[in-house]
Amino acid sequence: MLSTSTTRSSNRSLHVNCLFSAEINLEKRSPYCSSGWTRINGRCFRYIATPMSWSRAEKNCRSMNANLASVQNIGEYYKIQKLILMRSNKYTETWIGGSDAQQERLWLWSDGTPFRFTFWCSGKPNNLRTQNCLRMNYRGQRCWADFQCYYLRPSVCAKKAWPILG
Ligand SMILES: [Ca+2]
Numbered sequence: 001m002l003s004t005s006t007t008r009s010s011n012r013s014l015h016v017n018c019l020f021s022a023e024i025n026l027e028k029r030s031p032y033c034s035s036g037w038t039r040i041n042g043r044c045f046r047y048i049a050t051p052m053s054w055s056r057a058e059k060n061c062r063s064m065n066a067n068l069a070s071v072q073n074i075g076e077y078y079k080i081q082k083l084i085l086m087r088s089n090k091y092t093e094t095w096i097g098g099s100d101a102q103q104e105r106l107w108l109w110s111d112g113t114p115f116r117f118t119f120w121c122s123g124k125p126n127n128l129r130t131q132n133c134l135r136m137n138y139r140g141q142r143c144w145a146d147f148q149c150y151y152l153r154p155s156v157c158a159k160k161a162w163p164i165l166g
Helices: 007-028 054-062 074-088
Strands: 030-032 038-040 043-052 094-099 133-138 143-147 153-160 162-164
Touching: 038 074, 043 054, 043 074, 054 094, 054 153, 074 133, 074 153
Parallel strands: 094 153
Antiparallel strands: 030 162, 038 043, 043 153, 094 133, 133 143
């Protein structure tokens, strides 16, 4: 496509072609998760059994280039629940990335994605100033409730899947 009339432009053309073919390969690739992570909807998830405060759990996720999990829809939520069930043999109460610690009643995901889908238990969040972190699998409904961030709970981390050749 590009002129190859001189050595200089030929090199440049080669470079552009390499970028172009890399882009094509990227489209053919399927998302990949490294060992210990489970792929759900193009992201990699990991259940962390060690109980930690919400902030510690988030920091631990970040040490693995992840954040506490955000949840985008009900299908994803059920898959995260299934992951927790597989890893802990029950629907363990678990920290995920929702928090209203910055501003009361303004819930955010720690990974920066929009806080749209919710699965709050009835009457939750009760928006107490002392309860600013989101625990999932609360009680029989396995819904969401706000909770004191310093309580120690297992957690779920999530990060984008890497593209590799499919
Ligand atoms: Ca709150």
